[in-house]
Amino acid sequence: MITDPLTSDDHLEIGAIVGDFTQRVFSSDRVREAAAGAPGFDELAWKQMVELGWSGLGVPAVAGGAELGVFVQCIVHRELGARLAPSPYLATAAFAATALDELADPELSGGLLAAIAGEPTLLALVLGHGRGWSSAPSPLVTATRSGAGWVLDGAVPLVPDAARAQRLIVVAAIDERNWGLFRVDAKGVSHPVRTVDSTRAFGDLLLRETPAVALHRETFDRARIDGLVDRLAVFLAAEMVGAAIACLNQTLDYLRTRRQFGRPIGSFQALKHRCADLAVGLTTAQELVFAAAETADTGDAAALALFAPLALARAGEVLKRTSEEGIQLHGGVGFTDEFDIGRYYKRALADLEILSGPATAYARMDAVRRGWPA
Amino acid sequence: MNATLLDHHVLGPALPRAPYDHPFRAEFRAWLREHATGEPEPLDQDARFEFRRRWHHTMAGGGWTGLHWPVEYGGRGADPVLQFMYYEELALARAPEPVNTPGLILLGPTLMAHGSDLLKRAFLPGILSGGQMWCQGFSEPDSGSDLASLRTRAELDGDDWVVTGQKTWTTFGQYADFCFVLARTEPGSARHHGLSMLICSLDQPNVTVHPIQQISGDAEFCEIFFEGARVPRDWVLGEAGQGWQVAMTLFQFERGDQGYTDHARLLVRLLDCERVLGEAGDLPPERVRAAREELRRLWVRCQELRLLNYRGTLLAAAGRSLGAVGSMTNLVWGELEKDLGSLQAEVAGARGLVLGRADTHHRLASRAASIYSGTSEIQRNIISERLLGLPR
Numbered sequence A: 001m002i003t004d005p006l007t008s009d010d011h012l013e014i015g016a017i018v019g020d021f022t023q024r025v026f027s028s029d030r031v032r033e034a035a036a037g038a039p040g041f042d043e044l045a046w047k048q049m050v051e052l053g054w055s056g057l058g059v060p061a062v063a064g065g066a067e068l069g070v071f072v073q074c075i076v077h078r079e080l081g082a083r084l085a086p087s088p089y090l091a092t093a094a095f096a097a098t099a100l101d102e103l104a105d106p107e108l109s110g111g112l113l114a115a116i117a118g119e120p121t122l123l124a125l126v127l128g129h130g131r132g133w134s135s136a137p138s139p140l141v142t143a144t145r146s147g148a149g150w151v152l153d154g155a156v157p158l159v160p161d162a163a164r165a166q167r168l169i170v171v172a173a174i175d176e177r178n179w180g181l182f183r184v185d186a187k188g189v190s191h192p193v194r195t196v197d198s199t200r201a202f203g204d205l206l207l208r209e210t211p212a213v214a215l216h217r218e219t220f221d222r223a224r225i226d227g228l229v230d231r232l233a234v235f236l237a238a239e240m241v242g243a244a245i246a247c248l249n250q251t252l253d254y255l256r257t258r259r260q261f262g263r264p265i266g267s268f269q270a271l272k273h274r275c276a277d278l279a280v281g282l283t284t285a286q287e288l289v290f291a292a293a294e295t296a297d298t299g300d301a302a303a304l305a306l307f308a309p310l311a312l313a314r315a316g317e318v319l320k321r322t323s324e325e326g327i328q329l330h331g332g333v334g335f336t337d338e339f340d341i342g343r344y345y346k347r348a349l350a351d352l353e354i355l356s357g358p359a360t361a362y363a364r365m366d367a368v369r370r371g372w373p374a
Numbered sequence B: 001m002n003a004t005l006l007d008h009h010v011l012g013p014a015l016p017r018a019p020y021d022h023p024f025r026a027e028f029r030a031w032l033r034e035h036a037t038g039e040p041e042p043l044d045q046d047a048r049f050e051f052r053r054r055w056h057h058t059m060a061g062g063g064w065t066g067l068h069w070p071v072e073y074g075g076r077g078a079d080p081v082l083q084f085m086y087y088e089e090l091a092l093a094r095a096p097e098p099v100n101t102p103g104l105i106l107l108g109p110t111l112m113a114h115g116s117d118l119l120k121r122a123f124l125p126g127i128l129s130g131g132q133m134w135c136q137g138f139s140e141p142d143s144g145s146d147l148a149s150l151r152t153r154a155e156l157d158g159d160d161w162v163v164t165g166q167k168t169w170t171t172f173g174q175y176a177d178f179c180f181v182l183a184r185t186e187p188g189s190a191r192h193h194g195l196s197m198l199i200c201s202l203d204q205p206n207v208t209v210h211p212i213q214q215i216s217g218d219a220e221f222c223e224i225f226f227e228g229a230r231v232p233r234d235w236v237l238g239e240a241g242q243g244w245q246v247a248m249t250l251f252q253f254e255r256g257d258q259g260y261t262d263h264a265r266l267l268v269r270l271l272d273c274e275r276v277l278g279e280a281g282d283l284p285p286e287r288v289r290a291a292r293e294e295l296r297r298l299w300v301r302c303q304e305l306r307l308l309n310y311r312g313t314l315l316a317a318a319g320r321s322l323g324a325v326g327s328m329t330n331l332v333w334g335e336l337e338k339d340l341g342s343l344q345a346e347v348a349g350a351r352g353l354v355l356g357r358a359d360t361h362h363r364l365a366s367r368a369a370s371i372y373s374g375t376s377e378i379q380r381n382i383i384s385e386r387l388l389g390l391p392r
Helices: A009-025 A026-036 A043-051 A070-083 A089-103 A106-118 A222-257 A269-298 A301-329 A331-336 A342-355 A358-369 B023-035 B045-061 B081-090 B101-114 B115-127 B243-255 B263-278 B285-317 B325-346 B349-353 B358-366 B376-387
Strands: A123-127 A141-146 A149-160 A167-173 A181-185 A191-192 A203-214 B134-137 B153-157 B161-171 B179-185 B195-201 B207-212 B221-232
Touching: A009 A043, A009 A331, A009 B023, A043 A123, A070 A089, A089 A106, A089 A123, A089 A167, A089 A181, A089 A222, A089 A331, A106 A123, A106 A301, A123 A222, A141 A203, A141 A301, A149 A167, A149 A181, A149 B101, A149 B221, A167 A203, A181 A222, A181 B045, A203 B358, A222 A269, A222 A301, A222 A342, A222 B179, A269 A301, A301 A331, A301 A342, A301 A358, A301 B285, A358 B134, A358 B285, B023 B081, B045 B115, B081 B101, B081 B263, B081 B285, B101 B243, B134 B161, B153 B179, B161 B179, B161 B195, B161 B207, B179 B221, B179 B243, B263 B325, B285 B325, B325 B349, B325 B358, B325 B376, B349 B358
Parallel strands: A123 A167, A141 A167, B134 B179
Antiparallel strands: A141 A149, A149 A203, A167 A181, A181 A203, A191 A203, B153 B161, B161 B221, B179 B195, B207 B221
């Protein structure tokens, strides 16, 4: 297969352990079963992952986490993506935990982070500024003081995992310049939406004077939100790359075994060359993702501000193309529900909407580059 | 001289293991600031070669050639990560392209791996200093991608090998003093067996070097005719008959060196395109718009090539084989080089047709990039068969 950016013994071992687990727990049958019931949820698997300590991989040690960093988390994301795992891992252990770690006051968020690391908690992160790096013309969610606390107002469509989250972590506008991080109870404000991808539990959010608890001590500006999105993008991109690897592998298996005209169809050069191009795209996208992850861990925010949109854009393009080509290269069975290849296509479409699609990611990349010294 | 060195941002985001504040970069930049001129290379090929030769001597004088060579052979024993930064810094200084790369990158290290002490002593110093230029004699008119079908033969006659045959696509053969020739030395042998790697002096009457005129006006490649050329018996790399293994060693050096797929030079050229587009030219707005979009796509592809080179560097540093990363790098580089050549001429508009301009020249010259170091199609075959395991 393609070159693995994992080289250290530690990382390879983590990769092998996670790979074994996900292969067992997120078999095709089990994923289909879980997705058919409550979209995007395998409760038992989530409990096991929490027991194994994986939900706390990115949680600071003071809050009871393992604090192993973005690179190690990306190893987990890659495997989850490969299995199309219906798991709260991305929304809770990556998105919500990172937002709490980056933007909240440790004293106010410590309990939530400890819960992520120690119990099968279900959270969702609501980005009330817009989506990914792009801003809505006016904030989607605003926060207003109400007595000793706060209330939130606004509507956000298709928030990943909001349909089953217990609590929501919300980025909301306090005034034109200042933003805050809040916690609200999900009950009654999030409404499940059925999408093409039944392995992710999207929910529409409607907040109307919804009581909220502030998690920030000091407010923050728009640039901090972009910095947060940089980190979230790396996790999502790692899932996309994992899905694309699995997608290519399934396609290659089919090309090696399916015979027509007395030979395996994978021996036809027209098909081989298409697979070679997919493998090149996938290799470079994966390199970008893990370079971004390593950069996040070394704390070089300026480099991450470029690597993150690059990684997200390329991982998104590559997953979409690999799954589209995967369907085509499977021929007739490619568009049947019996084969998994079409499920990767559906996941690609959903993943492209979770943060920013390639166009927005490239625009962000351009904006960062324009800010460079000439 | 005091060349202006471009800022590191031109290269893209800093890579974790080749940081911009690395002391090696600072040391090399200090030297480059003193010695590089930033002067563009002449378009005339002979002048260009001389220009590069002078630069080679300057670099050798400062001890900056053969960086990766062991100290005992006059190098610095630099690891692949330093080598990676070395090429990036050269590009940022707009320094001329290295000359004698076949010697420095391919034959020198192959000599160290397979050569006798006599050959090492005789040839390594000249390779390093640029006193002797080298070229490689592998491809033949009927053996391009299928190298093992080569027909050039050599027979022992007293203390000499006598070489007969024709080589082609030999880069800068007209300037070279020596050629390493892969020839069949066992009559009746087939394919990969019975081949030997010989060192042949080109300064003898039985050798004719004929440059091949290209569509760009250059003649970077030559046909070399060996009509009873003589090679001393012990000027063989490795054992006689083991030439294929020696050639494979040599190819590994080619794939492992960023000098062949230098992302940094492409990024500097891209910066130049960006500057041209930023000036108020006479290009119609729709062409400017299209060029800007292409520019961004190419910048992303340069970053991808950069990461492939980086991965290759890290693999080499860990003593691991490059595997199919080499083929991927070659494929990505060749296609990128062509598209950048097109963009450079595109931003010049109609002037990109005028002879004597660098952009005009580069566009035509770039068409060779996806052909001469293994065609893109061969790279795709290698990737799909060796890496992806698709049946032949």
